[in-house]
Every structure is written in C-alpha cells, then in structure tokens.
Amino acid sequence: MKNKLIVLFASALLLGGCGTGPSSKNGAVDDSDSGWKSLKTVSGREIIAELKQTVEETPKRDERATIETPPEFEEPTKETVEDLNVKAIEGPAVFQAVEKVYGEGGIHHEGVIFFELQTKGAAQSGVWIGLKEPDERVQQLIDLLQPKVDAGEILAEPIYIFRSPHTEKELYELQDEVAEALKGLESERGSFGLYVDVITGNIEITHDFLKPEQQEKLREQFADHTINIEQDGRMVPEPGESTIIAPEQTYTDKPVTEGGFILEAGDGRIFVAGGTESVVFYKFPEADKLKAGQRVNVERSGPILESYPGQGTAKFVEVLPDYKPAGAKLSESQAVAKALEVAGERLSNGYVVIEEVSFDENEKKWVFKLLPDDGEGTLEVADQ
Structure with missing residues (x-):
C-alpha cells in the first residue's frame, strides 16, 4: 500500500509589533x-x-x-x-x-x-x-x-x-522506515494506514492486525518518536476463525434496507453491489460458502482501488436475514438470483446494480429498482 505524508492543519495568531523597514532585522x-x-x-x-x-x-x-x-x-x-x-x-x-x-x-x-x-x-x-x-x-x-x-x-x-525540530524530508524518510517495519509485521489479510504529522512529528498508525506485543516492538524500534496506534474496525480473524457472520434468524417478514447484494461468489472472491454497498469485487477466502442473491454487509480490510467496479479485500461478510413476505413463494435472495439471470441476458455489462427491492403482493411479483446506468429503470420477477 502506498502511504503518503499527510499535512494536518491547526491554528494560531501572532501579534505584530511596531513598524520597521523591510531591510531591517525583524528577528533577534x-x-x-x-x-x-x-x-x-x-x-x-x-x-x-x-x-x-x-x-x-x-x-x-x-x-x-x-x-x-x-x-x-x-x-x-x-x-x-x-x-x-x-x-x-x-x-x-x-x-x-x-x-x-x-x-x-x-x-x-x-x-x-x-x-x-x-x-x-x-x-x-x-x-x-x-x-x-x-x-x-x-x-x-x-x-x-x-x-x-x-x-x-x-x-x-x-x-x-x-x-522546527524536523524537516519534511526527514518525516518522509521516517514514514518510509515505519512502513517497512509494519510490512514485516503485516499478516496476510491485515492492512494499515500510516502518516507522520508534519506539525508534531508524531507517527500515526491505523491497523486491523497488530497485536499488543507487536505494537510494543514498534514503540521500542522508534523510541525517539511518539507513536499513536489506533485499531481500524475488527481485528483480522485468527487462523480457523470464520469470516462469515451468520444472521440470528434465517428469514424475516420485514423488508431489509441495509447491505448490498452478492452478484457473484466463488473462486476466492465475491462481487457485491447495490443497496447501501458500493460496486466492488472483493477477495474473500470463504467465497464458496456464499450465494448470489444474498444481502450482506461487507467489512473491508485496506483500501478499495478506484476502478469500476472497485477492487478490495473483505475482512468479514455479515449475511443479513432473508426477507420473505407472508404469502410469497420466493425469498428476496431467491428473487434476486432470478433477476440476475434475467439481467445477464439483457444488460451489456453483464450485471445489475439494485437500489431497492419490493414485493407486489397483489400481482405476486418482485420489483427491482435499478441504477440508471444499467439501462433499465426497473426489473420484475414473477414470484414462482
């Protein structure tokens, strides 16, 4: 990860003294x-x-x-x-x-x-x-x-x-040294953010993998500097720990509005889009345990590449309860899976970004509101 020195801003006011000409010494x-x-x-x-x-x-x-x-x-x-x-x-x-x-x-x-x-x-x-x-x-x-x-x-x-006790060049060099030290401690799925404060010279680190003993090692290695370390989200899972968070209940008869939809899952990655999630391909080792159509919240690890779709790494995937209205034959995830099949045949980009999902009880159909870029205003799937 490319880390950049970030200049922080604060403020103060210097009261001027009596006038002098520009060629006179304005300091001692x-x-x-x-x-x-x-x-x-x-x-x-x-x-x-x-x-x-x-x-x-x-x-x-x-x-x-x-x-x-x-x-x-x-x-x-x-x-x-x-x-x-x-x-x-x-x-x-x-x-x-x-x-x-x-x-x-x-x-x-x-x-x-x-x-x-x-x-x-x-x-x-x-x-x-x-x-x-x-x-x-x-x-x-x-x-x-x-x-x-x-x-x-x-x-x-x-x-x-x-x-000043330091120069910007010295701070850049210090940042590079700390980055190398962090890379030596970084786990396979962990990530870190780093900058050195231009004003204070303090080292600021965010992470999701550093154990207490590793943090202490960093402070010893850079003992001449103040290091502030902050955990970013949940720690990456330990070996053997599942990275999929299952819902407390499989189904719900109340519409779910948070999360995005899995459009593809398998081969170590998931494609999530729509709802409250951005359009992103995530690396995810447990992708084979998930299914297209599921509504999920993704906790990422590290940055998202600014491509379209974006690219990143998922640290945890929370599967949300599957919405199944009273009287419906299909659940939301099943209806989404069918919508994806239809979309694959009709859309040039091969995928659909769903903003909202609703169930029409009178006509027994699922209605999907799509992003305008997908060429279609809505998509409908019969509840059967």
Whole structure:
C-alpha cells in the first residue's frame, strides 16, 4: 500500500509589533553562531522572526477578503471567515516567498510549512514557516513579505516563522522506515494506514492486525518518536476463525434496507453491489460458502482501488436475514438470483446494480429498482 505524508492543519495568531523597514532585522540574531534567537513562544513553538504590522488600514487586503461565510458553510462564523482569508490571502503570499527564497520544493529539505485553522480546533488562524537550521534566508523571506504588509496587501499577525525540530524530508524518510517495519509485521489479510504529522512529528498508525506485543516492538524500534496506534474496525480473524457472520434468524417478514447484494461468489472472491454497498469485487477466502442473491454487509480490510467496479479485500461478510413476505413463494435472495439471470441476458455489462427491492403482493411479483446506468429503470420477477 502506498502511504503518503499527510499535512494536518491547526491554528494560531501572532501579534505584530511596531513598524520597521523591510531591510531591517525583524528577528533577534545571535552573532556568535549566526543562529536566530528565540523572540517568544507561540503555541509551544520558538518564534525566531516576525513581521511588523506597520499600517492600520489595509484597503488592498480588504478588497480580496471574504466578508461573510460562503453559502456552502452551514453556520456562518467569524472563525470560518478568518480561516478562509488567511488561506486565500496570506497563504499564497507566504508560499510564493518561500518558493522564491528556497526554490521549488526547497522547504521540503529545510523545514516545514503549514496552515493552522480555527475551524480545525486551533486558537487562531495562521500560516507557519518552520526552519530546522535558520540562516540568512530568513531575512530574505522577511524582505519579501514586509513590503506587502507595509502596502496593506497582507497582515503580519497570521504569519509565523519558527524553529522546527524536523524537516519534511526527514518525516518522509521516517514514514518510509515505519512502513517497512509494519510490512514485516503485516499478516496476510491485515492492512494499515500510516502518516507522520508534519506539525508534531508524531507517527500515526491505523491497523486491523497488530497485536499488543507487536505494537510494543514498534514503540521500542522508534523510541525517539511518539507513536499513536489506533485499531481500524475488527481485528483480522485468527487462523480457523470464520469470516462469515451468520444472521440470528434465517428469514424475516420485514423488508431489509441495509447491505448490498452478492452478484457473484466463488473462486476466492465475491462481487457485491447495490443497496447501501458500493460496486466492488472483493477477495474473500470463504467465497464458496456464499450465494448470489444474498444481502450482506461487507467489512473491508485496506483500501478499495478506484476502478469500476472497485477492487478490495473483505475482512468479514455479515449475511443479513432473508426477507420473505407472508404469502410469497420466493425469498428476496431467491428473487434476486432470478433477476440476475434475467439481467445477464439483457444488460451489456453483464450485471445489475439494485437500489431497492419490493414485493407486489397483489400481482405476486418482485420489483427491482435499478441504477440508471444499467439501462433499465426497473426489473420484475414473477414470484414462482
């Protein structure tokens, strides 16, 4: 599984000081070692340089600013508006300056860059530039951004320059190391999700196979880092444990609305579609114990490939009670199996995706509402 570094967002706000010209030092430099001293701490981070809010009026920024929350947001809030403005105004200015000073992708080797947003739980909106070994290029950044502040194009307050304990490159390398360690522990049917938080450097793992002793082994192997491990769904079954969950009752006279329908079953895979399930081929070792027409809930293991139909691995398959109305000769699963035979003769793709199933007691027939892509609005099967 290809794992990608995911940048998480949070937020904070840096209060600007008195005005200075763009060529002056907006941070404290330690001349003894050419390093940048700490000015203060914000959100637990060591601020090494800051812009100055030199003007009170910002007409150029105001022209671009969102005044009200866009209609796609259900609850208009001041915090949402501030987040949107920082992302749309200060964000691009900072990213352009960083690229100009460090080159395209250069910040990847020097540190990190990220937003923190109030709508993601942070205290205030901000865009953060973190540098592991800050040098004279910090002043170059300031010299590019301060004139924009002076001209009223951007605000100084939401822009932070701090000393980062890591670079993005280091985090990518750490993620690759953890991924290799996880692959060595992975069971045949297990899966994991992995990312390293750019802001904290913490390793975040989701899984459905790691036993407590394996988790402890990981923490020992990466003792210099915080590892957060979360179980994703049920654990994969132990050898000999059935992966089919049978219903408490075989039949029910009440319509079942959850789950999807098995269209094919056998040779180590099942094809499930319709109802509340997506259209997916699943690898499933116990496929031969299932039948086309059954309504099931599928608990997957790992990602679903974005093809059509999708492709994935089923960890557990829950067979749902078979709907059999009073007076009907067929059960729902039997009617679906017949519908699949008819569909195979009439549809170019060879399968049908059923949205809904109903039983017409007066005319003694089963009516299937199909997805529009299947070329037919409905399909009917006589109850016999």
